[in-house]
Amino acid sequence: MSTSERSSAFHAEPLFSELPKPSQAPVTVVSPMMALPPTLTPKQILVHHSADDWEEFIYEWVVALKEAEYVDVVRMGGSNDRGADIAAFLTPRKTDDVWHCFQCKHYDKAIAPATAYPEILKIHSAVAEQQYQVLPERYMFVAPKVGGSLIQLLAKPSALRTGFFDWAEKNKTRLVQEYAGGALDRALGLARQSEFSRFEAGNLDKILAQHATTPQHVKRFGVPLPDRPASLAAPPEHAPEEARYIQQLLDVYFEKWGCSPASPDAARAHPTAGRNLQRQREAFYRAEQLRIFARDSVPAGTFESLQDSVYSGVAEVEEDDFDTGYTRLKAVLAAARDMQLGTNVLLQVVDPDDRKGICHQLANDDRLHWVQEEL
Incomplete structure (x- = not known):
């Protein structure tokens, strides 16, 4: 049989008899509006926190800090926080001795030097007026977003000092009214003797990594629980x-x-x-x-x-x-x-x-x- 004949025979007698095609169910395409929304990351969730929730988050983080053995951590925020939202004490003498200050800022935009300077003045004034006995050893701005200009200034304390006093001079008329009765001069006098290296900004990635070790992390961000350790055998003797x-x-x-x-x-x-x-x-x-x-x-x-x-x-x-x-x-x-x-x-x-x-x-x-x- 020639090739053409074999080909004709093949086409003349199909291997399978024709069967009716089964009816196919219609394919349902999920509308984008019906699809599940993407899961927000903890960092994205924090952007949508209120100012109070942000301060509570920072408080949870500070309490869990392992690098500093704080004897107590308190929230001092409010309309009259005297320059400290959260205070962490390294001795029982609290703000009369070595302490750390965490100033919480939660704005839509990244915080800039214009946000930091008034807070720097406020903490110096609080100490100058003896509302606190001593300046905090560390003073940290904590915000979801910290602008590059502020980060650069905090990395160079001498530039931060210069920028702060330039800002105070430009705004002296307003500040004299706000800090009346010589309070401005007393605050600036203390600032001239102060080490500006105490001021820093929190790194949000590091803060989140440390917060992830706290019991509050799962509830706050809805993330899965960490892996559970392998179970250990019961000891031979009854406890x-x-x-x-x-x-x-x-x-x-x-x-x-x-x-x-x-x-x-x-x-x-x-x-x-x-x-x-x-x-x-x-x-x-x-x-x-x-x-x-x-x-x-x-x-x-x-x-x-x-x-x-x-x-x-x-x-x-x-x-x-x-x-x-x-x-x-x-x-x-x-x-x-x-x-x-x-x-x-x-x-x-x-x-x-x-x-x-x-x-x-x-x-x-x-x-x-x-x-x-x-x-």
């Missing part, structure tokens, strides 16, 4: 803080298998009770690790709220009639594993063993009981 929930389990094992409730040794020696006890202890320590993780990663009270949610979900189960404490224990743990827990931010990292462990934390606090004939 004193385990006493109550362990005793409750020993009572279960005594009722179920006759193991002596006076010591964990009898339960450990029992083939089933021993394995069960070990699993419950692993779950308890898993929940304890979650509690510590929460303390360092989310606002105070978040973990306690999760505990309350678990308790609310299992309390009705615990109150049911059961033949033994063992069946009650199993039913409560199963309910905790399967229940819906709402919107607590820790649910991002909670696993079934955490839920079981929280039940044992509740038993440790006598909020849950397994063997109830004496209650």
Whole structure:
């Protein structure tokens, strides 16, 4: 058969018989207006903060600073803040001794020298008038945007000093009225003796990186929780803080298998009770690790709220009639594993063993009981 014949034969007899084409569902194209908006970065969120929210954010950051061992940090902002929005004290003598000042500025535009000069005058006047005993060792302007001209001046204290006194001279008529009774001369006299190297501007990228180590970061910016550390095995020996929930389990094992409730040794020696006890202890320590993780990663009270949610979900189960404490224990743990827990931010990292462990934390606090004939 020639090539042309083979070709004709191929086209004459198709390999597949023609079938009706299946109907295709219409393709739905999501309108740009219906698509989810892009997630804002923490830096973009800060731009939209109010002045009060910005000051609160800076306060959270200063409190968490590890490089300075502050004995206290206070918010002093307001219409009469005397040149300091946030003060951080390095000694119990507070502003009578070494302290740091953080001046919060939240404007649509980048702050410039014209923003800084009045604040520099204000802090010198506060000290000259003995509202503070000494000038702050460090004085930091913190703003979402700091202009290049101000950054350059802060990098060269001698130029900052010159610019400040030039500004004061040009605005002397107004400043004399604002700082009356010789207050202007006293403030400028102190400024002439002052080290302008104390003035600086905060770096927002560095501030955000440090704030990310605080429990407030997740709530403020809605970012995912940090990775949770790998769980550690329960220690071989029972710790004193385990006493109550362990005793409750020993009572279960005594009722179920006759193991002596006076010591964990009898339960450990029992083939089933021993394995069960070990699993419950692993779950308890898993929940304890979650509690510590929460303390360092989310606002105070978040973990306690999760505990309350678990308790609310299992309390009705615990109150049911059961033949033994063992069946009650199993039913409560199963309910905790399967229940819906709402919107607590820790649910991002909670696993079934955490839920079981929280039940044992509740038993440790006598909020849950397994063997109830004496209650």
